[in-house]
Structure formats: structure tokens, C-alpha cells
Amino acid sequence: MSDPTEASEPVEATGGSAGERRVRVVLVDDHRMFRTGVQAEIGRTEETGVEVVGEAADVDQAVTVITATRPEVVLLDVHLPGGGGVEVLRRCAPLMADAERPVRFLALSVSDAAEDVIGVIRGGARGYVTKTITGTDLVDSIFRVQDGDAVFSPRLAGFVLDAFASTDAPPVDEDLDRLTQREREVLRLIARGYAYKEIAKQLFISVKTVESHVSAVLRKLQLSNRHELTRWATARRLV
């Protein structure tokens, strides 16, 4: 995929020190082949710092494994037998809310349908990436989610911009239903394929500020009461 020399970079990119940082991950996906692939790509703990502590192929298994292993990050497939990723999120809600050792979810899916994307994000996932993501970027995203930050793929950023732009009705909650100018700028750059570091340089702000903007957008996305959001996603069944 990408340059092997980059393999150690993402850890630095998130601010942690390479080699020391560890993250315990559970893989939830109903395709064994895909789990094996991801495992091979990110599972070399000494190199990537990612330790895959469990795998699950359906909703029930996922809940059991997650409860038993208490990972820091769960890579969650959107389409799963037994109710899909949203159901896993619903049943793991107490674990997500845990103040001491929260379990955080990163949705990973082959589907780019707005319905699915918005669905899992509103279900509580901290980010959404497509399965075509490179191993390096995936490791990067996992650490970011572990830190409690949000991970937006360009497409997700596009969806959010679209969903929050196409509003005819006045917002119910001014604070939650609108994006600030800065947030909009950040999202736009994400949609244009910029990495957080590049965004920071472009806007003359720190990476931390970029992260806080994205997290704010994620919060709005999850908490906004706007019916349009869901309706918009359902109506937009395009690729």
C-alpha cells in the first residue's frame, strides 16, 4: 500500500511516543477474510502498538467479547448479523459512558451510504472510516479515537457539510444545529483530503485545535435533535 517507512510515523502524528504507546483493540466484522486482513496489517504489536485482543462476527459475540476484554477501541463493522453495528453500540452504551475506562468505537465499513454513516455516528461511534483505508491511516485513526478525538473520513465530512447546509427549517437549538465558520472550514479541508496536521498548517492553528473542532462537530452530529439529519440521510441513498 504505502511506503513502509511511514509505518512508525502515525504514532508520532498523534503526539504519543512511538513504541511505548499501546492500544487494545477488538475487531468486529462478519467477514473472516477481512478480519484476517486487518489483523495482518495492524496487528504487529511491536511495530504498530496495536494489540488485537478479540474478534467477533456478530452482535451477540461482539457484546460478549467487548464486555469480557474491555478494549480501548473497537473496530466496528456497520453491517452485522443480528442488528448491525448500531445494535452493538446500543448494547454497549454503559461501557462507552464509563468514566474510568471508556470503550470507544471506530466504525469501519465498506458501505458509503449516508444512512449507515450517520446511523453509527449518532449511535455513538467516535468516527467512521471506509475499509479502503491504508493500514497506516487506520492505526493513526485508532490512536486518535483512543484519545477521545473524532475521526472523519473525507466522505463523512462531506455528508456532514451537506446535512447541515441543507436546512430550510430554523434550527431548534442554535448551539447544536449549526456549524461555526471555523468548523465548516475544517470539515471542508477534511473533505478535500487534508490530514489534521495539514489542516493545522493551512489554517494556522494547532493540531489540538483542529481536533477539538472535529470533536465539536461530532458532538453536534450526535446530539442535534434535527429530524432532518436522519431524514436527509435516509433520503440520500446515493453512493
Next chain:
Amino acid sequence: MPRWAARVTIDGMPEAATAPLAEPRPPRKLYRSSDGRWLGGVARGLAGHLGLPVIWVRLVFVGLFMADGLGALLYAAFWFFVPLGIGGVGSQRPSPFTTETASDGRRRLVARKPDKGQIVALLLMVVVAMVFVGSVDVGNGAKAYLLPAVLVGAGVALVWRQADNARRARWMEVGRRRRTLTLLRAAAGVVLVTTGVSGIFVLQGSAAHLGSILQAALAVLVGITLLAGPYLVRMTQDLSEERLMRIRAQERAEVAAHVHDSVLHTLTLIQRNAENANEVRRLARAQERDLRTWLYKPEGTGKDEADEPTHLADAVRRNAAEVEDKHGVPIEVVVVGDCPLDERTAAQMQAAREAMVNAAKYGGEGGAVQVYAEVEGRTVFVSVRDRGPGFDLDAIPADRMGVRESIIGRMERNGGTARLRAVPDGGTEVELEMERAEKTS
């Protein structure tokens, strides 16, 4: 029902081929003609079967009708017993209203005709009936019954004709008639028949007993319904279930065909090109795109490769797909908002395409090319970024006029702006901005 439909198509097709006296075929069967018919399609069907012009058959029927209504009885018998089919006369044979148009246009003309023809036929029937009633003298007693009998006949014809339509719609998959119209027609038929029958009773002098007769009839009807009702309901349920199964099977076959045509094909190609990584990636991307379109796009929205995109989002995706196919570099597309294409945005699309080609050619090694398009109010913004080595515009060699001319020049000629710049962490980004033309809102 399917067996029957199959027979129709097998037999209906050769009907058209009879004219040039083709090779011997299984014996022809008599069908009522479903297109271009006036009433039940009996005359057309018969004409087709006998090889005569329709008008002759019709005249014979009218003539026979004059003979104590024999024609009507005969017609009714044919209508009742002969199944409806496709074809009949009119494909080649000269007939009053098929001769003038010969090619594809004719089909439409004929198909629209029945509605008018039906009214004509009904009027004709009424006139003939009047003449008949007026002229024929069958004794005072019998004469009085004629009007009710005609009413009953008209009602029956109305209902039968409708049954034909329903049946035809089922196997021709056309003519989804409005439900109210169907009900209305059925009701009209029933009213006509009831009036006719009641009329006969009244004339017979049993008007006094009409109430009790109706009561008895009602009782019998209720009894029959109670006896046959559950059976009928079961039958309809079975029928609809069977139809559902058939639709499912058809869908499955369609999916199988698609998977076979595209996915299996691609997999074979991938195996064959296993050592050529670029080709494999290209094939996989193309197939992925194709499959996504097929799975998620609603019916009829730009699924056809043939038609030109009319909206910005489609155009961006289409261009990206084509460049991707040609250069084997993955292109990620994000589109926010959409608007119809006008002259200016079309020029912008061309410039964007050029930028994508450049990005794929010179910056494709660094990873996927990211394309972002946004419509905000009147402004359309497109950016294309790659993660390649990047280049300095001032340092572009003269042979790469492509960038200056086809991107920057094109945008400026159309009143837009283009900016090329190096991204902080490597790669090049092309930004294209254009105001939409005035007339579109």
C-alpha cells in the same frame, strides 16, 4: 396462468410471420385480438385466423345480428370461450385503420385506438339494437323484453371486457389502469344487468313479488358466498403468493445475471492479471464503482452509461470514474450539494477533468487523488489534490502547456478562477471556482 401466457407468445409471434407464407408450423389456434379491438376482439381474432379483412367479419356479425340477434349470441359465445391473445389481424393484412401507418408508429396508434373504438362500437350497438327493436316484429309479448335484454347484454359486455383487460395487463405488464375506473366499470356493468333483469321481472307482471324474489335471491347469494367464500379467498391468496414467488425468482435471476456478468468476469480478469498490480487495482476499482452504482443508486438515475450527466454531482463522479479507469489511480470523490450543469459549470467540469488527469499522471504514486466539489449558493468550488511530488507553476516546462491552457485558461475564459498550489505536506492542489450562470435559480 404462466403456461397459458407462454402459449400465447409462442403462437402469437408466428401469426405475424404467416403473411410471407412461411414453413409449416403447429396448427394455428384461434385467439381474440387484444390490440386494435373494438369490443371483445372477436372479429379481429377471427379475421386473423381466417385471413380476411376485419371489416368483412364485422359486417357478417352485424348482418347476423339482424337475423334475430344470432350475431350477438355468436359474438358472445366467441367472447366467452375464445382466449385473448396477441396479434390477430392487423400486423400485415390491410384493414381500415392499420394501413395508413406501417412502422413502429403504428403500434402506438393502434394501441390508443380501442378507447375511441369502444365508444363507436357501443354507439353502433345501441343504434343497431334500436333499429332491430323497431323493425323486428316478434309479437307484442316478446318485444317488450328486448330493451331489458339489451341492457343485460351491455352490462355483461362491460364486465367481460374488463376481465379481458385485467388479464391482459397481467401478462403484458402494461396498462396499470386506475383502480377507481375498474371499480366504476364493474359497478356500471352490475347496475345495467340488475336493471335489465329487474325490468324483465317487472314486465312479467311479477312486480308485486319483486321484493320477496330479491330477498330470496339475496339469501341464495349469501349462502353461496358462505360456501364458496373461504375457498375463493384461499385461491386468491395462493395466486398472489405464487406471483410473489415468481417475482422473487425473477429478481434472483437478475442478480445472478449481474453478478455473473460483472463480478465473476472481473475476478477472472484479476486472476489472469495477478502479477500486474496496477491492472488488478484498476479492475477492482472499476468493479467496485460499478457494483456500488448498481446496489445503491435508485432506478433510472444516471445508471445508463450512455446518457450525459445533467447535474454537477453526476458529472464529477463520471469524470472521476473515467480518469480512474484510464490511469489506474484511485480517485476519491466527495460532493456537497448539487446543481444543474450550465455552460460555465460544464467548462469547469472540463477543467476539473484535466486537473484529475494531471493529478493521476504526475501525482498518482503518492496515493489516492482526492476530488472535492461544493455548491454553495451561486458558487461552485472544485478542488483536486494529489499526494505526488508536487510542482511549481513557474517552473513548469513549456511542453506542459496543458495546465496553463486547459485548466487556468479555460476557467478564466468562462469567468472563473483557477489556482494551483503546493500543499504544505507534499502534493499539489488545484482549486477551481466558478459562478453559476444567471438564469438558473
